[in-house]
Amino acid sequence: MTSKPTIFDEVREGMIPAHIYNDREIFELEKKNLFSRAWLFVAHESEIPQPGDYVVRKVLNDSFIVVRDEKGEIKAHFNMCLHRGMQVCRAEMGNASHFRCPYHGWSYRNDGRIVGLPFHQEAYGGEAGFSRKGATLLPAPSLDSYNGMIFISMDPDAPPLAEYLGDFAFYLDYYTKQSTSGIELRGPQRWLVNANWKIGAENFAGDMYHTPQTHTSVVEIGLFREPKAEKRKDGNTYWAGNGGGTTYKLPEGDLDERLRYVGYPDEMIERMKQVWSQDQLDVIGKNGFMISAASAFPNMSLVHNWPKVEDGDDVLPFISIRTWQPVSENETEILSWFAVDANAPEEFKELSYKAYLMCFGSTGMFEQDDVENWVSLTNTAKGSMARRLLLNGRMGMLKDGSPVVAPLTPNEFAGPGEAHVGYGEYNQRHLLNRWADYLENEVSEGSVRPVVVGAQPAEGDAEMQAPSTEREVSA
Numbered sequence: 001m002t003s004k005p006t007i008f009d010e011v012r013e014g015m016i017p018a019h020i021y022n023d024r025e026i027f028e029l030e031k032k033n034l035f036s037r038a039w040l041f042v043a044h045e046s047e048i049p050q051p052g053d054y055v056v057r058k059v060l061n062d063s064f065i066v067v068r069d070e071k072g073e074i075k076a077h078f079n080m081c082l083h084r085g086m087q088v089c090r091a092e093m094g095n096a097s098h099f100r101c102p103y104h105g106w107s108y109r110n111d112g113r114i115v116g117l118p119f120h121q122e123a124y125g126g127e128a129g130f131s132r133k134g135a136t137l138l139p140a141p142s143l144d145s146y147n148g149m150i151f152i153s154m155d156p157d158a159p160p161l162a163e164y165l166g167d168f169a170f171y172l173d174y175y176t177k178q179s180t181s182g183i184e185l186r187g188p189q190r191w192l193v194n195a196n197w198k199i200g201a202e203n204f205a206g207d208m209y210h211t212p213q214t215h216t217s218v219v220e221i222g223l224f225r226e227p228k229a230e231k232r233k234d235g236n237t238y239w240a241g242n243g244g245g246t247t248y249k250l251p252e253g254d255l256d257e258r259l260r261y262v263g264y265p266d267e268m269i270e271r272m273k274q275v276w277s278q279d280q281l282d283v284i285g286k287n288g289f290m291i292s293a294a295s296a297f298p299n300m301s302l303v304h305n306w307p308k309v310e311d312g313d314d315v316l317p318f319i320s321i322r323t324w325q326p327v328s329e330n331e332t333e334i335l336s337w338f339a340v341d342a343n344a345p346e347e348f349k350e351l352s353y354k355a356y357l358m359c360f361g362s363t364g365m366f367e368q369d370d371v372e373n374w375v376s377l378t379n380t381a382k383g384s385m386a387r388r389l390l391l392n393g394r395m396g397m398l399k400d401g402s403p404v405v406a407p408l409t410p411n412e413f414a415g416p417g418e419a420h421v422g423y424g425e426y427n428q429r430h431l432l433n434r435w436a437d438y439l440e441n442e443v444s445e446g447s448v449r450p451v452v453v454g455a456q457p458a459e460g461d462a463e464m465q466a467p468s469t470e471r472e473v474s475a
Contacts, residue, residue: 007020008436008439008440010390011432011433011435011436012433012436013394014392014393014394014397014425014429015390015391015392015393015394016390016391016392016393016432017387017389017390017391018380018381018386018387018389018390018391019381019382019386019387020198020381021196021198021199021377021378021381022196022329022330022378022379022381022382022386023329023381024328024329026329026439027326027328027329029439030326030435030439031060031326032443033438033439033440033441033442033443034298034435034438034439035059035060035154035298035326036154036155036443037153037154037155037158037438037443038153038164038297038298038438039142039144039151039152039153039158039161039164039165040059040151040152040153040298040299040300040323041149041150041151041296041300041321041323042057042059042064042066042076042150042151042152043055043057043066043150044148044149044150044183044184044185044321044337044339045068045074045145045148045149045150045182046148046182046183046184046185046342047093047185048066048067048068048074049068050068050095051068051069051070051071051072051110052067052068052069052070052095052096052097052110053067053068053093053094053095054066054067054068054089054093054094054095054096054110055092055093056079056089056091056092056093058325059152059154060325060326062078062154063078063079063080063087064076064077064078064079064140064152065077065079065088065089065099065137066150067110068110069109069110069111070097070109070110070111071111073111074143074145074150075110075111075112075139075143076139076140076143076150076152077108077112077136077137077138077139077140078137078138078139078140079137080137080138081101081103081104081106082106082114082135082137082138083101083103083104083106084103084104086101086102086103086104087101088100088101088108088137090102096110097109097110098110098115098116099137100116104118105118106118108136108137111136112136112137112139113135113136114132114135114136114137115132117130117132120132140152140153140154141153141154141155141156141158142154142155142156142157142158144160144161144162145161146161146162146165146169146172146176147172147173147176147177147182147183148176148182148183149172149176149321164242165241165242165243165296166240166241166242167240167241167416167417168240168241168242168243168244168296168417169241170240170277170279170280170415170416171238171240171243171245171291171294171415172243172296172302173275173276173280174276174280174291174304175291175294175302175304175319175321175339176339177275177276178268178271178272178275178341178344179268179271179272179274179275179341179342179343180271180274180275180343181341181342181343182341182342183319183339183340183341183342184339184340184342185321185337185338185339186337186338186340186353187335187336187337187338188322188335188336188337189334189335189336189337189361189362190333190334190335190336191333191334191362192327192331192332192333192334193331193332193334193371193374193375194330194331194375194378194379195330195331195332195371195374195375195377195378196329196330196332196374196377196378196381197299197324197325197326197332198324198431198432198435199374199377199378200301200324200332200334200370200374201295201297201298201299201301201324201431202295202427202428202431202432203293203370203374204245204293204294204295204301204302204303205243205244205245205293205294205295205301205427205428205430205431206237206239206244206245206246206295206424206425206426206427206428206431207246207425207428208232208233208235208237208246208423209395209423209425210373211232212232214369214370214373215366215369217365217369218359218365218366218369223307223308223358223359223365224306224307224308224315232246232248233421233422233423234248234249234421234422235247235248235249235289235290235292235421236249236289236408236413236419236420236421236422237419237420237424237426237427238413238415238417238418238419238427239417239418239419239426239427239430240415240416240417240418241416241417242296242297242434243294243295243296243297244294244295244417244426244427244430244431245291245292245293245294245295245302245427246291246292246293246294246427247283247289247290247291247292248289248290248292249288249289250262250284250288250289250290251288252288254285255269255273255281255284255285255286256269256285258284258285258288258290259272259284262290262306262315262317263306263314263315263316263317264317265345265348267345268341268343268344268345268348271341271343279414279415280414280415282414283413283414283415286414287412287413287414289413290304291304292304292305295427295431297431297434297435298431298434298435298438299323299324299325299326300321300322300323300324301321301322301323301324302319302320302321302322303319303320303322303360304317304318304319305317305318305355305359305360306318306355307355307358307359309351309354309355309358310351316348316351316352316355317352317355318338318340318352318353318355318356318359318360319338319339319340319352319356320336320337320338320339320356320360321336321337321339322334322335322336322337322360323335330378330379330382334362336360336361336362338352338353338356338357340352340353393425393428393429393432394425394429395423395424395425396420396422396423396424396425396426397424397425397429403420403424403426404422404424405420405421405422405424406420407419407420408420408421
């Protein structure tokens, strides 16, 4: 006798149980086994350029203060006072040398160390009752960055971020390193959609197939130079390391001509040549593929496109970074940033921002098209009939599991990973296979231990310093 296949077995076969897009038990398992261990993008260093600059960001239900401390080091503090658990910082962004809890007045330096405890002697008997030495706001279990992009993992034993990203970092450079100065961000815009978080991540990872149907009107009104949305099938989808994405096929030409075709001025092209590897340049100049949408597992997506922003045939590229922040099994908060090379001309920055708002801002034309689909899918997935349906996610795969189209050779595509020209759901399967691996791999009970605050300090802990008055003490 053979055992009944699990939903994870079915996912690995490319047959997707429809109810995974609106299922409370699945969502609880995602919180426990996936979002407790994966690396999650929370901010970019350009958002906190000066000492004391901070933003407050969430990982599911956990709020973190992402701050650049007085020494210029980036920290992420759990936004909860050590005393009675009040949020220490209630502003979404700002600059502060200290954070003071509004409930009982405990205060902390921006590096997390406690410095102020009202009536310390009378209430606690001083250091004998509550030792301030070594007591800090609870730090994020793991913190790491890549090209200025700050990630948090709730797993204290998480692998280094570069190892987690793997070869996807090769593609991430196109979006986040167009010069030695890196990128700067505007935003984020934030909005809620009544859709499951996985749908958007899959869509950005590799769904070129929806473009001719969902986005036909965007092409018909002349927003893009290409006359037909079907041109998407001439590009490829790639998966490498812990992420994947899509590309457009560019017209014939050399590297400079192809980058000019999507709207980059010569001065930006020259800087790209200085920071990208030869293989990265060859993907565009030799192979003729331009990166477009992509997703890094589990919930960060990126998009690069080049619409017309003014009258005429000229186009201008924009880059956007977003996260799909799960709220529940059927609600997602989208955080969307506009990203641009910090060294780009000011006129380019402004027109690129206009292009972003027009396409993928909260009211963007692409955004409205996509969300309508995602909300409908999520609503349909909540009923009893959805539990009887296996969605066919095998596009690009023959019955024996072999690909419809052979992968591109290194001579055809200089990037790492596996790439296929044309329509296929290769990337969606990769993403859901990773999802299945995490959900099946249970987090062991007792792996998270409580932190005791106010205990006697370890030897070598630095003495507390008096609060600085160089900036506002509270936020």
